[in-house]
Amino acid sequence: MKAIHKEFYVDIRKTIGRFISIFLIVALGVGFYAGIRSTEPDMRLTGDHMYDASDLMDLRIISTLGLEAFDVEKIAELDCIEKAAGAYSGDVIGQIGDNEHVIRFLSMPDGINEVTVTDGRKPENSAECMLDRSFMEQQELKIGDKLEIVSAGNREIGDLLTNTEYTVVGSFTSTQYMSASTKGTSTVGDGKVAGLAAVPEDAFALEVYTEIYASVSGAKEETCYTDAYDELVEAAADEIRDKVQDVCIQARYDEMYQAASDVIDEIVAGEKEVENGIADANQVIVDLKKQIQTAEKGIRKLEDGISEAEAGKKQAQAAIDEIQGTVDVYDRYIERFSDLGYVPAGQLTNRDVPLEQLETEKQQYVTAQAPYKGTIEQLDKTIADCRRQIAEIEEQIAKAEAGIQTANEEIAKAEDTLKDLQLKEGDARAARDELESPVWYLTDRNSIQTYLDYDQDAERISRIGIVFPVIFFLVAMLVSLTTMTRMVSEQRTQIGTLKALGYSKFSIALKYIRYALLATVLGSIVGSIIGSKLLPVVIVNAYHILYPSLSHVVTPVNLTYTLTAMGIAIGLVLAATVFASYRTLAANAAALMRPESPKAGKKVLLERIPFLWNHLGFYGKSTYRNLVRYKKRFFMTLFGVSGSMALLLVGFGLKDSTSEISDQQYGELHTYNASVVMNLSASDARMEEARTFLNEDNRINGYMEMQEGTVTASSPAKELTVYLEVPKESGGLPQYIKLRDRADKEADLPLTDDGVIITDKMARLLDVQAGDTFLLEINETEQKELKVAGIAENYIYHYIYMTPAVYEEIYGKKPEYNKMLLDTAEGIEEDSLTSDLLNLKAVNSVLFNSYIQDKFQDVLKSIDIIVLVLLISAGGLAFVVIYNLNNINIAERKRELATLKVLGFYDAEVTRYVYRENILITILGIGVGCVLGIFLHQFVIQTAEIDLIRFYKQIRGVSFLYSALLTAAFSIVINIGMYFKLKKIDLAASMKSIE
Amino acid sequence: MDSNEKKQNYKKDFVVFQDVVKLYGSGDATVRAADGMSFSIDEGDFVVIVGPSGAGKTTALNILGGMDTLTSGHVLVDGEDIGQYKGKRLTQYRRDEIGFVFQFYNLVQNLNALENVELASQICKDTMNAREVLREVGLSDRLYNFPAQLSGGEQQRVAIARALAKNPKLLLCDEPTGALDYQTGKAILKLLQDTCRQKKITVFVITHNSAIAPMAHKVIHIKNGKVDKIKENAFPVKADILEW
Ligand SMILES: Nc1ncnc2c1ncn2[C@@H]1O[C@H](COP(=O)(O)OP(=O)(O)O)[C@@H](O)[C@H]1O
C-alpha cells in the first residue's frame, strides 16, 4: 500500500493537467450551484440586516381620515407591537434652481424607518431638509441648495407644510425607498415622485398623521421574507385589527360626529338669532302702525276743530254782515242827507233826525260788530294752530312709515339669511348623517414595491441557479470519465504488475477513486467557497444599480447547498471513475502486462458514400474516424462546447426575452401612449372640460374611455388577480390595444357580447381554452361564470376584456369609465402634457407607457449581470473540456503526432490535423448548443417567469451569432494555447517505445 | 549487380559524420549520447549500425534523420550541413529527404494501409504512387486494411512503403525487425536490401543482431557514443540466403 500511496502524489504531479480539469469543472459546477443558490438566502439576509439596521417598519397603518396620537398610543400599547410612531408625508412640486420636481416630504419618526445620513447632517429646524442620495446624484445637487415649494397639488402649500423654502443640509438613503428609479407615484405634477425630502415633524402643518409605522415585537429576530416573519407580522396585524382598529375608528367617528353636531348646533343657534330679529322687526312695525293710527285720529280731530272754527267764523261773519247792512243803511242816509245835515222827517220818522244821531246810532252798530271780528280772528288763530299740528303729525306718520319700510327690508334680508342657514343646516345634517367611519388600511412591508422587487430578484436568481449546474455536473462526469479512462489505460501495465503482486482489485481501484475524489473534493471546497463568497457579492453588488441603498452583503458559506453540490459532484465523478476502470481492473494480470492492442481504425458511415469520402483529405478522414473512435471524448467535448454555447444563448436569450417583453407589450399590443385615471367624483362639467381638452389638444390624436378594475378570476386550477377592462366602444379598441392571437398575429380578435377575451398567460394559469368558462368574483359572496371567447397575446399582467353589455349583464349596472387611453402625437414632451392633464380637475393621474418601459430598462441591467456570470461560466466550461480534450488527445496520440512530424509535417500541418477535430466538435457543439440553448432558455424562462409576466420566448438572431462567435472564440483561444504544447512534442522520445 | 559498378555512378561521401557530439541533460546528469562520431557513407550504400544497447545508435540515426539536433560537429548529407538545420528547415529536410522505419511501425491507426502511405506521399513533391509502393512491398491485396487488421510484418511493410513513397534520399530504420519473428524479419530485411539496390536509396539499419552485418556495404560498430570500427563488405550477402 505504501508504494501505491507514494505513487499517488507522483501521479497527480505527472497528470496535473487532468487533475486540474476535474478540479476545475467540479469547482465550476459546485461553485455555480452553491453560489447562485446561496445568493437567494444571502440577498434575503442582506436585505434583513439592512432593514433591521434601519428599523424598517413591519406594519404601516393609514386611514381615510388620517390618524391621531390616540391611535398611535393604542397601537403602541399592544404587546405584539414593539414600537409605533406617527408620521407625516405629502407630495409637493419643488423647485431647485430652474427645475421643478415632484418631491415627497417625509417626517423622520424616531426609531422606525430610520434614514441613513450619507452626507451632511440631519435637518435641525423646520426650514431645513435632507434629500435622498440618488436624487441628489441624478440632479447634481449639493448641500446648501435651496428647495422652494411651488405647489402642493390640490391643497394649499400652507395646509401641508409650514415653510415654502428649505435649505438642503444633507443627503440620505432609506430602506423604505431603495430604488433609485421608482420612488412611487403621486397625484401632483407629472405623477412620478422624483425625490424624497426628509424634514423634522414641525415642518408639517398637518393636523393628523398621514400614517403610523409600527414594528412588531420579535420580528427583528426573524429573517424577513421567511414564513416565520410573515406569520409573526400577520398575527400582529390581526391583533391590531381585532383589538385596536375598531376602538380607534369608533373614537375617531365619535369625534367627527361631535364636530359635525357642533357645526349643526352653531347653525341652529344662528337661525334662532335671525328669527328673533325678524320677530323684533315685526313688533316695531306693529307699534309704528299703531302710532300712525293715533296720529291720524289726532289729525281728524284737529280737522274737525278747523271746520267748527270755520263754521264759527261763518256765523260771526254773518253777524258782522247783518250789522253791516244796518250800518250801510245809516251810511246811505248819512250820505244822502249830508248836505242837510239831518234827515228830513218823513223819511225815517216823522221828525227830522240829525245826522249826528244817525252817526251815533251807526257807531253803536259798528261797535256791535267788533266782538264778532274778534271771534273770527280768534278762530283763524285756532285754525292755523290746528293746521300746524296736523303737519307735525303727518311728519310723524311719514317717519313711522319709513320705519316700517326699513323693518320690512330687514325682515326680508333676515329671511334670506335664515333660508341660507336652513340650507346649511340641511347640508350639515346630511353630512353628519353621511359621516362614515374612517377605514384603516393595514399594510406590511409588501406594500413597499422595492421590498417585493428585491425578493423577486432573489428568487429569480435562485431558480436559475437550479438549472445551470446540471450542465456543469454532466460535463464534470464526462470529463472524469475520459480522464480516468485515459489514466487507467496509461497505467495498464502497472495495474497488471500490482495485480500480479497480489493487490486486490479494490485496493488498486482505490487509487483512482482517491485521485478523482481528491480532485472533486478540492474542487467542491474551492468552488463552493469562491462561488458562495463571490457570486452573491457580485450579484448583490450588481443590484446596486437598482437599489443604491443596498450595502452590506452577508455571505455565509451555505452548508446545505455546498454539501448538496459536493454530494452530487462526488457521486457523479465516482460513478464515472468506477465505470472507467472496472473493465481494466477485471482483466487478469497477464492480459494487462501485454500492451493494449491499439483501438482499431474502423470504417465510418461516411465511407459508404464514396463520393463524399473521397473528397475528404487525410485530415478529414482521420478526423471523422477519430470522432467515431473516441466517443467519450467526443461527447465530453461536444457536451461541453454545446453547454458553453447553450449558456451563452440562455444569457443573451434572457436579455432578449426580457427586453422583448416591454417592446412587444408596449410596441405591438398596448399601443396607446398614456393612460389617464379619471376622478369619478368630479362634476359633469369638469368631466366635460377634460374631454374637451382631450379632443382639442393637438398633442393627442385620440382617446378611448374605458373602465378598469381589478377582479379575482378563478378556475379549479388557480385563482388570479387580474385587470378587468371594459372599453366603451370595442370598435375603436385596436387603435389602443391590439387583441390578437399569438399564432396568427395579423388577425384581430373581435370583442363581442358573446363572451370575454382573456390574455394568454392567464388562460394558461387558469388552464382554460377558448370556449371554456371560468369564474369571476362579483363580490365576496357571488361568483359568475364567464365564457372565454378568445385568448389574446399579452406579456405583462393579466387582463379580461369585455364589452359594456356583458359588463352590465354580469354586474347589473353600467360601467363607469374611469380611465382614458391616449394616443399621443409623435415627439411630444410627455412631462408637459402630463402636467397639463393633471391640471384638469377631473384627472387623477397620468401614466406614460414610456415610463414603464424605462423601468424595464432597470430590470435589463440586472439581467446583464446574469449574462456576465453565464459568460464567465461558459468560458470556463469551454476551457475545461477543450483543454481536457487536447490534453488527452495530445498525450494519447503523441506517437501519432510525432509520426506526422517525423514524416515531415510542419507544425501548422500537425496542428491542423489535430484541430480539425476540435474545430469540427466546436462547430457541432455550436449546432447542438443552439438546440440545447433554445430548450434551456425556454426552461429557464418558464422557471424564472413570475405569474404576472409572460416572457417573450424567442431569441434574437444576433444572440445566436454572438453566442456562436464567443464559443468559437473560447475554443480558438484555448487551442492557441495548446499549439505550444503540440510544438514541444519530443520526436525522438515519442518514437522510442510503445507508449 | 556489381557493387563496384554501382559505385561509379553513385556519389561518394554522400553522408558524412564529423565529430558529432550529442549531450543530453546538463551538469552531473549529462549523458554523452554521441561523443565525437565520425564516419562517411557513399550513396546507395546499405549500412548496418550495430552496438550494445545505449551505445548511441538511435541518437546517431535521429540526428541524421533530422529528428534531433546535435550539440556539436557536422553532419553532411549530399554536401549540405544538415546539422545546422533548425525548426522549419529541419522539418523540410525530413519531409523531402528522409524515410523512417521504426521498431513499432508507428502507423496512424485511423488510416488504412493505403491512406497511411498516402499520408506521407501527399506532403512531398516527387512521390511514388501509393498503390504501386504497396504492391512492391507485397500488400496489394491489403490496401484497405487498418493497421490493427494487419500482422506485425505487414504493418512494418506498410511503414516501409510509407517511407519509400516519399522517394527519400535516406531510408533510416531503427531496429525494424525488433518486434518481428525470424521469418518475417528476414523478409523485411530483404525488402530493405532490395529497395536499396533498386532505388538508389541509401539505407541505414540499426540492429542488435550482428548476424545481419554481412548484408551491408558498411557495418558501423558504435560503442559509448563513439564509432568503434567500420567494416566494409565488398560483396554484401543477399538477405534471403542469410541465416541467423
Ligand atoms: N532524450 C534523452 N535524454 C537523456 N538521455 C538520453 C535521451 N535519449 C538517449 N539518451 C541516452 O543516450 C544514450 C544513448 O542512447 P541511444 O542512442 O538510444 O542508445 P541505443 O544505442 O540503444 O539506441 C543512452 O545512455 C541513453 O540513456
Ligand SMILES: [Mg+2]
Ligand atoms: Mg536504440
